[in-house]
Amino acid sequence: MKFKRISFLLLVAFLFSFLFSSFSFFKKVEILAQSDETTNLLQEKQRLEEELKKLEEEIKRYESDISKTEKQKRDLKNAISLLKQKIESLDLQIKANNLKVKNLSFQIDDTQKSINKTSQAIEEKRKKLAEILRTIYETDKKSPLEILLSEDSLSSFFDDLLYLENLNNKNKEILETIKDLKVSLEKQEEILSQQKKGVENLLKIQILQQEESKRMQEEKRELLKMTDAQYQKLLSEKTSLEEKAAQIRKRIFELIGVPKVPTFGEAYQLAKEIEKITGVRPAFLLAVLHQESNIGKNVGQCFLKNPSTGEGMEKNSGIPISNVMNPTRDVPYFLQITKSLGRDPYSTPVSCPIPSVGGWGGAMGPAQFIPSTWVNYAPRVSQILGRPANPWEIKDSFLAAALYLADYGAAQKTPQAEWQAAMIYFSGSTDPAYSFYGNQVMAQARRYEEDIKILEGQSLTSQKTAGVFE
Template sequence: MKKFFSLGALIVFLSVSLVHVTFAAETEAEMRAALEKQLSAYEELIKQQQALVQGKQSERQSLERDLDLINAQIKKARLGIQARELAISQIDNQIEDKVGVIGDLTESLEKQRQSLGQLLRQTQEIDDYSLIEMILSNQSLSEFFDDLENFQSIKSSLNGSLETVKVTRTDTEEQKASLEEKQISEEKLKRLQEQEKANIEDQEAQKAEVLTVTKGEEAKYQALLQQSQKSAAQIRAQLFEVSGGGGAIPFPDAVAFAQVASQKTGVSAALILAILEQESAYGANIGSCTATEIVYGKQVMHPDRDQSIFLALATELGFDVNTQPISCPWIRSGERIGWGGAMGPSQFIPSTWAYYGGIVGSGTSYHYDKNSDYIRKLTGKDKASSPFNNQDAFMATGLLMRDNGGAGGTYNAEWTAAIRYFAGWNGPSNSINYPYGDNVMKRRARLEGEIKVLQGG
């Protein structure tokens, strides 16, 4: 009878990847220490500039005040760019570490599969070898019992190896999900960088124009402000761009939708418009896809989180999933990052829309429930709310901004809610997200002025 090899050799490698993971974590902590210190310093300076900006905004409008405000905004923006460069550097290092860990786990998983195959083959040999053959073999009694003990050990190791493969596979998937989150965070920061650099150029040009025209004289500056004010006719004629393939709608219509949402949610109409305008600007380069497309080897929409909800929406609303536009995943340097699937003007993903729009269920089974459709209740419609309908989308934005704390009416409450709309509930705790809130509030101030002119106020 053939002898079976040592079981220890089959499973000794299982802990190798854990050694690498621990070492990588320690190395990462050491490498990040200096960056963390720098980032904290930048964040403190940004907060100081934020306080200065808010203080200047509360002062009476004058040439001196507005030049100070522009200078403070430019300085704050430049500090933000430096902070985000550090944050992007950190994320790059974290992504590199994640890729290394995934590689180690994948290699470990392959070795475990090979070991499992060997154990399965040995188990089959045991099952095929009869007790009579054992007894008739040229073995001593002690060798016979040694083999019986080995048989039991092999079967026990088979169960252990199966469990190890399961754990390693789970760890690998978790690391891949974490890597994807890091890539999405990095892409958001890079988009903010691009937007903030453009803002600085605009502010520098604005400052140069003011100084050229006014030559530092207050009276000339006040005259310039008067000339720059749009008339009611100009505002009435302008269009309001919305995301999600809806194109543009007349500005008075957009104001009417926002005011209805404001009355129901307590969120300023100008703030709702500012969020939607910002989303349109922010998502302009993402593009338009459909749920059935394959982009860089994957479906556009997250298969577990969003697809079943999207199909339930299609069933209720009657749209064709093969043609209905949704946002594409981000692509940078020929690499896909994260998932697409954001819908309509509010750019909600299906799982977010479900909370307000009456899609209920779990797993892969979802359906529309009229009693859970909060948007429908607030708009007073007699049909299911749709993320692709402007009135419904405006109401949804108002609801989310309300839940983010944006109904307080103060600058800080609205600014905080805007950042949460972009980066989640904890977004305001990280200064690298501040530019999104800053840009929304700038838009809000302009839009509020235009609404007043439009309505004769």
């Protein structure tokens, strides 16, 4: 009998040892697998960063070549060569932007894993805390006399009291740990939010790069159809200023979120009046609004449908879309804005979110203000116009955009001040990662400035600036 008991105990010990060693083995395998995954991710990130560095160096070389070509004789051959260099440089910028998106996506994955680990640690601590609280609760139901009578000795009674005191100390320790973990979790979630916003901004840059690529490809096709004589004629002043001005004035100035799109002439007259109020240069204001409309028309228009979740649907197709508007930051203001204007909030168009990013849509009208930003400028717009500010009205949106840009230095009218204001308008910062936006605004402003010189230099005076705000 004694032998059987010893054999049984040995068997139990063996099984326990085997199970423990198996657990340790699989745990080591899991740790090694995680280590390999981390190493692979780091290697991939390093590869992306090296590739990005090479692309940026190549882009700089192209910029140097472009600068040299621009100083050469203005003939058809050089014009085509210059355009080709710009297209190739833009292609490299698009590749670089794609690498930035990939790199940021890796960072998002890392941050998400950290959030998951922290959340798991908080949950484990909560369970331990619940166990301790249950034990304390059960003990507290008994009086000290009951505990004393239930124990075999006075020593056991004091052991119980000491154990209870230790539980209370452990309880405090776990609570402090949970607090620290929650602070860490909030920081990680803020980092994740910033990283997702970064991807969203890079994808918007991608939209603008694609639009610019289309424009330059079309320009290249037109140049390739010309002879050198035709090109020189184009450069000359053969076409009268009146004819050129008429063409520019009638050109459609594309805007997002308005029922009637203005002509360039109408948009310019409005921008001139707004310059008197804000000090913001018309060509610069129009360039910013042009960029915003390019983004807006590409991400599409949506309707909010569920104010609690921010879900909605695509305006034309009716396809359900999540993240149409931030339910805590923007929806309350959006409902307030639409109510004050007598608009139906569920059939008023706002921008759709960029798919697969996890950010929010909800930008309103031509200036693409989100509701929580619009409410900061609406009182100033209302005071100037003498009526409630409406983000879907062209006058209101132009004025609000100009006030915003002026607040960030655009009224100084220097290239650096305007570039910085445009960057802040786009992303709230002057992060070099988004410099394409600022550069494109300034390039577009230069093109508009040439158009404006023609409009101002011609003799026709049929378009008057008075009464724009009447």
